[in-house]
Amino acid sequence: MNLFFKLLFYISAFIIYWAMIGYQSSLKYIGKIYKSRKLQKDYNHQPKVTVMVVAHNEEKVILEKLHNIIELDYPKEKIEFLISSDNSTDKTNEIVKNFIASHSEYNIRLYEVKARMGKTNAQNEAQKTVVTEYLVMTDANSMMDTNAVKELMAAFTSDDIVYVxxxxxxxxxxxxxxxxxEANYWDSDLAAREIEGRIQTITAGNGALYACRTKDYYDFNPIQCHDSAMPPLYALEGKRAIANHDAIAYEKAGEVIEDEFGRKVRMNRIILKHIIPDIRILNVFKYGWFSYFYFGHRTCRYLLWISHLLILVSSALLIRESWIYSVAFLGQTLFYLLALLRAVTKSQNKYLTLIYYYTVTIIAQWVGVYRILTGKSKPFWEKAESTR
Known part of the structure; x- marks a missing residue:
């Protein structure tokens, strides 16, 4: 039995290490091997494109977003704007309609979703009205750099690239x-995506700003989100999803832990399916680097919730076996006590906050799993006020 607990301990320890340190470190070395591969761009590639903004009760930011998108540096005759309002009950629709009426020189449409079923469904419904060759997705609270669309389109340099x-x-x-x-997390994640996309394909996108060929759009189940579902789907079809970090969207992160916790719970609404969304991903002989990328960047991260529990329990049961397990158990206990201390005292100590932030991230995964198992996982999202 001790052998079983030791296996649990070391497997869990490896998953945690690889998810948080090992994978990122390995990518740096892999990136150096493939340093000759660069992101190719063709700024003459300026096809017709639709910029879609999905909004649900975004009266606080929708006007700013509308002004933001019409200021994009892209040929006016080649760009359309589509606001998909997910059954908004505030003044969002009214603001959009008034803006359209006062800016008739722009091609702006409002699509009103009658029954609220979440962001992905709102995208699915509105996409069926799109006639342009390319589709750019962006959030209502994400302000786009003026060159964002031009940069996204410039990265579609070959037929196998279907997502940027x-x-x-x-x-x-x-x-x-x-x-x-949260910003430090994104900086680390973006660095990984840059290398993944340069070598083969990224494992997940970014809901704030991305583009795809309209013909390659896929009607996902509303419980899913494009960020995590699109790139793996394309990879399994032998297509590429890449990152162009010169296409920029500016956004506020949650300034209070409650907002970030709620966002992370929503992100984990189908965490169990994301661990291995398709068994074919494991076929390294067919999918090459993507299999490696997905395991390190996604699978291990999606297993952190259970790995932390298993390493805590196994180290407690093995505490008399070796000082290694004693130190591991005491270290984990201290870590969680420090997180609890931060929660109780509201201390602004940056190290305590970092420990607390990480612990909350793991708890959010557990909440996601609980909601899946109890059938309470929903496709809706509630905006975080501190991000508006």
Whole structure:
């Protein structure tokens, strides 16, 4: 029996290490091997494109977003704007209609979703009205750089590239330790995506800003989200999803832990399916680097919730076997006590906040799993007020 617990301990320890440190470190070396591969761009590639904004009760930011998208540097005759309102009950629709009436020189449409079924469904419904060759997706609270669409389109340099993700830039990084932790996470994640896309294909996108060929759009189940579902789907079809971080969207991160917790719970609404969404991903002989990328960047991260529990339990049961397990158990206990201390005292100590932030991330995964198992997982999202 001790052998079984030791296996659990070391497997869990490896998953945690690889998800948080090992994979990122390995990518740096792999990136050096493939340093000759560069992101190719063709700025003469300026096809007709539709910019879709999905909104649900975004009266606080929708007007700013509308002004933002019409200021994009892209040929006016080649760009359309589509606002998909997911059964908004505030003044969002009214604001959009008034804006359309006062800016008739722009091709702006409002699509009103009658029954609220979440962001993905709103995209699915509105996409069926799109006639342009390319589709750019962006969130209502994400302000796009003026060159964003031009940069996204420039990256479609070959037929096998069907998806391009932009860069999310956190504008309020210094507002709180929570937003700083989230910004640091994104910086690390973006660095990984740059290497993945340059070598073969990324494992996940970015909901704030991405583009795809309209003919390759897929009607996902509303419980899914494009960020995590699109790139793996394309990879399994032998197509590429890449990142162009010169296409930038600016957004606020949650400044309070409650907002970030809620967002992370929503992100984990189908975490069990994301661990291995398709068994074919494991076929390294067919999918090459993508199999490696997905295991390190996604599978291990999606297993953190159970790995932390198993390493805690196994180290407790093996505590008399070796000082290694004693140290591991005491270290974990201290880690969680420090997180609890931060929760109780509301301390602004940056190290305590970092520990607390990570612990909350793991708890959010557990909540996601609980909701899946109890049938409470829903496709809806509630906006975080500190991000508006």
């Amino acid at each position: 993700s932009g860069q999310l830039s956190i504008v309020n990084q210094k507002a709180s330790d929570v937003s700083n932790a």
